[in-house]
Amino acid sequence: MSEVIKIKKGLDIPLKGKSDKVFGQAQLPDLFAIKPTDFHGVVPKMVVKEGEKVKAGSVLFFDKNQPDVKFVSPVSGQLKSVIRGERRKILEVVIQSDGTNDTIDFGAEDLSTLSRDAVVAKLQEAGAWPYLLRRPYNILAKKDDAPKAIFISAFDSAPLAPDYDFIMTGKEKEFQAGIDVLKTLCDNIHIGINAQAASKLFVNTKGVKIHRFNGPHPAGNVGVQIHHVMPINKGEVVWTIQPQEVATIGKLFTTGKHDFSRTIVVAGSEIKKPAYYKTILGACVKPYLNDNLNTEEHVRIISGNVLTGTQINDDGFLGFYHSQITAIPEGDEFEFMGWAKPGFGKFSISRSYFSWLAPNKEYRLNANMMGGVRPFVVSGVYEKVLPMDILPEQLFKSILVEDIDKMEQLGIYELAEEDVALCEFVCPSKMNLQKILRKGIDLMIKELG
């Protein structure tokens, strides 16, 4: 058994509405969407026009910067609409499903004779390339990258997150096949597992190095795991991918079909019956929320978790990398003297609210900002929730003054937004630290490529 890596810093936000390991029943929706905004730095160029017929696996658009990287339809049907935002930026490419799930056959392969070029070509052709992300920067992998490792986090420690052990049950063969395919891209594959869970499927996987992690969120963040196993230095690249997507890749190469089915969890304090659902990537979330919401108040629907997810409407779509839908109260109301109350129902990492009297309580937190935006005043708070040898405040300041050298020296290569999400959660000055980090990353990409 490999050694357990203890993560001491961090925070598990005790939210209400965690799902048991049960499946809910819901009809598949008619509408599906791929959101180009899920892919950072991708400039989409549409291939199909509105009204055109598509199969599952047909190319919808490609990236202008990397034309080989294609984004394909998850279902068969026709292109219903392309929804654009400001300056005609494409926000959603919506497909009306015809229910037949007619899938393009990309051809099965013999896994033992695969070459790297063939794998890259096939992943790109079938629209599976975007599953691979690269650190630094947490953007789409580049085919010319020479990654020193591929990292897979086999557990999600974020609030109310799905249990991958449960989701992946029965997908052993596909997962192993996916690993075998990935090994042609990079021979050095690492999986981070939760030391407190069995994770049989992952432990039994061949040809990978297993690392066990123990501790609060963000222990399940792949960036934190990389930091503790083999930190990324200047000039180095590590690829990351999520477990469900590894299985999808395995299936693509063994059957020739790109299967977009996903298991997601629907959770949160405003969900009547939190449960897991089998669905398809990009699904409209409506069927999973119908008759399942406590609707006395405004509700916020999030694709993903409460720390890093995207706010969507109740007829919005599941994000490309998300396997979770969360519903919490919107909290868009004034609270009389809220900052001065004892605050038994308020969660805080500090003990300035009396909720510390009930340490095991689960909270129904809402999306209120709980205060106004201020400059950096309090120090030493971010350090409590960032389990990395990085000075967060100093890094954020170097980003704000656009000092590229300092950003590099202070560790921007190792961080993605999700890694500093907890810093943002605890920030008493209510700053948007994930946005600041992304601004820094964009600047690095622009200046250094």
Next chain:
Amino acid sequence: MKALRNYIDKIKPHFEKGGKYEKLQSTFEAFETLLFVPNTTNKNGVHVRDAMDMKRTMATVVIALIPALLFGIWNAGYQHFLATGQQPDFWPMVGHGFLKVFPILVVSYVTGLTIEFIFAQIRGHEVNEGFLVTGMLIPLVLPVDIPLWMVFVATAFAVIIGKEVFGGTGMNIWNPALLARAFLFFAYPAYMSGDTIWISGLSQGEGIVDGFSGATALGAAVTTGDIDKYSFIDSFLGFIPGSIGETSTLAILIGAAILIYTGVGSWRIMLSVFVGGFLMALGFNAIGSTPLMQIPAWHHLVLGGFAFGAVFMATDPVSATRTNKGKYIYGFLIGVLSIMIRVFNPAYPEGVMLAILLMNTFAPLIDHFIVESNIRRRLKRASITA
């Protein structure tokens, strides 16, 4: 509360751009957000937030200051009647102290907040809560007999020169409250040192008991070499003359407990100030060539503003070091320098103030070295794995 909310919503347009009272927008907003936590929700980034905000942070510090303030009020009365040879009950002492201390508090808050509101309006940002604490700290580090106009001048100086010229809360280099005190100390030394200012009534020459000296314990030690005027336990509990809030180490420690338990104040700084001061004093004990060097190390910690400075002044997060490791160095040096200034320069027995201001100045330098060591460590890591 619905009615109040409706009323605020009704008058709000007058304070917005183009409204009748648009010049008072910041002021209005400050009071509105004081009454109601705003309904703004997270738009990008995290969807939920920790309930801790700047108002709660500052309110916690103010609560932590209350024991020192209450004791200061009582002690102002107690010292006054002790000096004039009367022995009234508890309430007259409190009453006398209240009449002395409350006006100072009001002048400090009104002056500072007015300036804050004006700057917030000019700069077009929300009023920052920092002054809630500063406004309380300033009276607590002043002698009780200070003329009110001086409180006004010092507060204005602290807020404008100490804070707003740098960009407001979060941007200042020095602790504004200490700057106010330092300003008075150097601008009006006659009112900030000596034997008569620490007890109310003495400077007006009210009837003093024969042989009574109003000197602080430190002042007495400097002039007479006699530290035994006040016992350790009196100094610890605070039955001694001194600035309003600084005398009772016990009250200050209650505040420290609140700050540390809630996580608002840095225990790293507090601890290392006390350790630094204690070790330095111990060192002087070993030499022991002057009376001040012979003051026992533990006695040093309860004299003057040492405890108050360690708990409430050195821990001001804006002017202190911001890295955790830096906080140990910063605090330790404050402790060492406080005792050193106290012992070597009898003209400034109140070494804590100067030590903290000096270390405020060097805090960014300490942080710089911590950051550099982090960078070096990260670089070294690269050469090992490569």
